[in-house]
Amino acid sequence: MRAVVIGGGVAGLAAAYELVHGGHEVALFEAGPVWGGQVRTFEIGGGRIESFYHHLFRSDTEIVALIEELRLGPDLEWIDSNVGMHADGRNYPFVGPLDLLRFDRVSPLTRLRLGLTALWLRRVSDWRRYEGQRASAWITSRVGREGYRRVWGPLLRAKFGAYAEDVSMVWFWGKIYLRFASREGGLFAKEQLGYLRGSFGRLVDALVAAIRAGGAEAEHGVAVERIDVAGGRVRGVTLAGGRVVPAEVVIATVPSPLFARLLPELPELDARYSELLGSVRYQWATVLVLALDRPLSGIYWLTMTDDDCPFVVAVEQTNFVPPERYGGQHVVYFSRYADPGDPIAEQDVEEVLDEYEPFIRRINPAFERGWVTGRWLFKDRAGQPIVHMRYHETIPPHRAPAAGLYLANTTQIYPEDRGQNYSIRMGRRVARLALADAERVRRRGSPAPTLP
Numbered sequence: 001m002r003a004v005v006i007g008g009g010v011a012g013l014a015a016a017y018e019l020v021h022g023g024h025e026v027a028l029f030e031a032g033p034v035w036g037g038q039v040r041t042f043e044i045g046g047g048r049i050e051s052f053y054h055h056l057f058r059s060d061t062e063i064v065a066l067i068e069e070l071r072l073g074p075d076l077e078w079i080d081s082n083v084g085m086h087a088d089g090r091n092y093p094f095v096g097p098l099d100l101l102r103f104d105r106v107s108p109l110t111r112l113r114l115g116l117t118a119l120w121l122r123r124v125s126d127w128r129r130y131e132g133q134r135a136s137a138w139i140t141s142r143v144g145r146e147g148y149r150r151v152w153g154p155l156l157r158a159k160f161g162a163y164a165e166d167v168s169m170v171w172f173w174g175k176i177y178l179r180f181a182s183r184e185g186g187l188f189a190k191e192q193l194g195y196l197r198g199s200f201g202r203l204v205d206a207l208v209a210a211i212r213a214g215g216a217e218a219e220h221g222v223a224v225e226r227i228d229v230a231g232g233r234v235r236g237v238t239l240a241g242g243r244v245v246p247a248e249v250v251i252a253t254v255p256s257p258l259f260a261r262l263l264p265e266l267p268e269l270d271a272r273y274s275e276l277l278g279s280v281r282y283q284w285a286t287v288l289v290l291a292l293d294r295p296l297s298g299i300y301w302l303t304m305t306d307d308d309c310p311f312v313v314a315v316e317q318t319n320f321v322p323p324e325r326y327g328g329q330h331v332v333y334f335s336r337y338a339d340p341g342d343p344i345a346e347q348d349v350e351e352v353l354d355e356y357e358p359f360i361r362r363i364n365p366a367f368e369r370g371w372v373t374g375r376w377l378f379k380d381r382a383g384q385p386i387v388h389m390r391y392h393e394t395i396p397p398h399r400a401p402a403a404g405l406y407l408a409n410t411t412q413i414y415p416e417d418r419g420q421n422y423s424i425r426m427g428r429r430v431a432r433l434a435l436a437d438a439e440r441v442r443r444r445g446s447p448a449p450t451l452p
């Protein structure tokens with residue numbers, strides 16, 4: 001069977017890897033100049049680092065299994081988590097329950113309510129009970145307005161900005177449940193975060209190498225221009241430049257609006273599917289990355305809770321792994337999820353640094369421009385789908401409305417928050433689904449249903 005996979009992020013790489021394993025003829029095309037999509041990397045001080053900060057949780061078992069499978073297991077490090085909150089000019093460590101009890105920005109009663117609510121959530125494994133509920137309303141009812149405004153509200157704002165109030169309780173459950181459930185030793189155990197020595201770019205490279213070793217064509221810098229469909233079946237793809245690549249199976253891992261653009265006849269094929277693709281709203285992910293000649297703070301992951309702060313998290317990579325990996329430089333990401341209309345969509349690195357500088361000084365009042373040895377700005381317009389209250393009703397099925405055509409992108413990760421683990425799981429599952437469908441057609445001579 002001949003298959004085309006569109007997109008060389010981890011979902012596309014995992015799908016192509018699975019198909020190659022099954023002995024099929026595969027062609028994988030990535031439009032960007034490098035592999036990896038949202039996990040793409042660059043260099044600082046001779047060390048490789050992700051353009052967008054990345055770590056793993058203990059619950060990320062699919063990616064860990066793949067890392068082992070590709071013989072990178074010995075380089076997967078588990079490091080004690082070092083997270084905190086910034087409020088009113090102070091950095092508060094937030095590593096364990098005792099830190100919560102010391103968080104004097106809220107009353108002792110609110111601290112107790114926050115702790116009890118986290119304990120409660122980690123015991124509830126059935127997320128369906130939260131379907132259709134707003135996280136903001138649920139949290140406020142359990143921890144009060146103060147706890148929401150000072151602690152969990154900022155965490156929601158950090159990801160969803162103006163849409164924070166409308167975020168589904170299922171998303172919030174996933175954040176708490178999956179993080180605590182993965183701690184060995186329960187709530188009082190220290191959280192550990194995973195990192196691949198040398199960056200997750202090594203996993204991306206290993207996947208590309210395995211795909212090519214299996215005989216597949218794998219090219220980056222080559223965009224698919226359209227998906228070719230005739231008689232209700234996918235026939236292949238046409239690349240920018242006009243080359244036609246015939247295929248019985250096409251798996252697209254691109255964001256939903258791009259998928260719709262690759263298949264202009266979609267509204268005629270299935271108006272409902274087309275509507276579902278159109279209904280997703282994404283926040284842009286933006287990060288300003290600074291290399292510094294000294295540390296900024298002592299915390300890896302610092303959530304900014306002040307309302308006026310233009311970035312929502314400061315991620316100091318070198319409080320996670322040592323600065324020696326980046327030629328002795330200290331690396332900090334300043335992250336902001338933004339609406340498509342946000343000025344940052346048009347701004348350059350200097351403009352963003354100018355805007356962020358006074359707020360960086362709130363983290364460390366001694367900070368000066370002279371500390372900065374390198375600066376970069378990265379943006380991804382499909383950074384985070386907005387998981388609103390009725391989100392589950394809007395998720396498009398993997399089987400797209402032409403036999404042999406599949407979609408596997410971050411909008412379909414649910415109820416978990418999007419992450420490499422789930423993109424890999426989805427890529428592999430959708431490849432297996434495509435193979436099972438093809439096998440059914442071969443055996444019975446009847447086409448698979450277009451929708452599950």
Ligand SMILES: Cc1cc2nc3c(=O)[nH]c(=O)nc-3n(C[C@H](O)[C@H](O)[C@H](O)COP(=O)(O)OP(=O)(O)OC[C@H]3O[C@@H](n4cnc5c(N)ncnc54)[C@H](O)[C@@H]3O)c2cc1C
Pocket residue numbers: 006007008009010011012029030031032036037038039052053054055056222223224225253254255258285286335380383384408409410418419420421423
């Ligand atoms: C700021 C940020 C922080 C994150 N932090 C973490 C973390 O700590 N841990 C974690 O596990 N995950 C994290 N993630 C999530 C993780 O990176 C994603 O879940 C995962 O990388 C998504 O992979 P994907 O293949 O589904 O999509 P993508 O990576 O978006 O891949 C899609 C690919 O399709 C390509 N493409 C688009 N159009 C075409 C076309 N016409 N032809 C060919 N190719 C095309 C794109 O160039 C892109 O490379 C983070 C993401 C962001 C944005």
